[in-house]
Amino acid sequence: MDIWSHGKMSGYFLNLYRVELPHLFRELGVREEESPSSFIHLLKTKMEVRLMEKTLAEKDEAFRQRMKVIVERWRALHAKRAQLKDHVQKSGKIIKENEEVRILALKIDSKEREENMQKESELLKAKMKLEALRKEHLKLCKKVQKYSVFKKYLEDVVKISQFEDIVEVASRYALLVRTHKDLLQSQQGHKELTEQDKVLLEQYRAEKEAEMLQYKSKLAQLKLRFDQAQTDIRLWETCWTDIQNRTSKKTKKLWSIKLAIHDLFQSTNMRLNADCKVSVDDSLKQLDMIKQFIQYLKDIHLCGGQEEAPVSSYTDEAKGGLTCPDNEVSVGWEGKEENPTDIVD
Structure with a gap:
């Protein structure tokens, strides 16, 4: 368009x-x-x-x-x-x-149908209930006719007993029946409690038996560990004895070395006519003094071609060349530090 x-x-x-x-x-x-x-x-x-x-x-x-x-x-x-x-x-x-x-309309119709069915069901139940009540009434009438003989019997009982009327007799009977029922219930309750106590006792016994078995198992394990510990104690005692023996031997050896060092130190002092104030227990300083003396002798020997002078002629030189160590670390022949434990060994 x-x-x-x-x-x-x-x-x-x-x-x-x-x-x-x-x-x-x-x-x-x-x-x-x-x-x-x-x-x-x-x-x-x-x-x-x-x-x-x-x-x-x-x-x-x-x-x-x-x-x-x-x-x-x-x-x-x-x-x-x-x-x-x-x-x-x-x-x-x-x-x-x-x-x-x-x-x-369908919902209303369905609702009306349900209400009608419900009313019919209720009506049917009411008819059945009425029929049951009629039957029960007939039964009760028959029972009244059947037990009417007992009324006269109860009247005679009232006359010859301490009760005043039949109602009191009936109430006394109801009381006795209720008491009997209470006693039966109490007995049943005690019986149930007894059964429960038995069950609990069995459970407690089973638990304790299981605990006893656990404790026995632990006790056996502890016994094994105790035996192992005793074996280990014997082994360590043996080792300790060996250690003590070795320590004693090394201690004796150490004292022998100290005595030898002290003897050498005294000989050096006597040779040099020196009077170095060194502690008796200070073996390292004594050993250092001895090394210096030996080095001095080696130096003299290396000079060569000279006659060995008497001791009195070079004691002063030795005194001048040798110094008493104070707190310095002793040095070996090649300038290396010397470990005192190596000397002991």
Whole structure:
């Protein structure tokens, strides 16, 4: 519909006039140069053009009329479509309302049926109960007739006993029955308690037996550990004895070494006529003094070619060359520190 609107149609025809007609005129201009009767031909052509424009105008008017008819039909179609849509919506609402009414009616009907069935069931139960009560009434009537003999018997009992009337006899009997029932219940309760106590006693006995077995197992394990400990004690006692013996031997050896060092130190002092104040127990300092003396003798020996001087001639040199160690660490022949434990070993 929008494609064939009035504006677009006018544009189409204007384009036709502006593009096609000049081209036609140009062709006609060429022919005019070639033909002597071009003016007449041009007039004919103009007449044909006017005729063609008139034909096109008539066709345009017919086309417009057809388009108007189509537009009217299209609008009518849209109106009918809207009416149909509205009608469908209204019909859907009506159908929905009818469906809701139908469902509500079905629910009400179902509820009424359930209520009726319930009332019928209650009525049937009431009839059955009434029938049972009638039967019970007949039974009681028969029992009254059957036990009417006892009434006279109870009246005779009241006359010869301390009771005043039959009701008191019945109440006394009911009391005795209730007391007997209470005694039976108490006896049953004591019996149940006794059974429960037996069960609990068996459980307690089983638990204690299990604990005893655990304790016996632990005791056996402890005995094994005790035996192992005694074996280990004997082994460690033996090791301790060996250690004490070795310690005693090493102690004796150490004292022998100390005595030997002290003797060497005294000999060195006597040889050098020196009086170094060194503690008797300080074996390291004494040993250091001895090493210095031996080094001094080695130096003398290395000099070579000289006669050995008497002791009195080099004691002063020894005194000057040797120094009593104070708290310095003794150094060996090659300048290495000496470990006192190596000397002991």
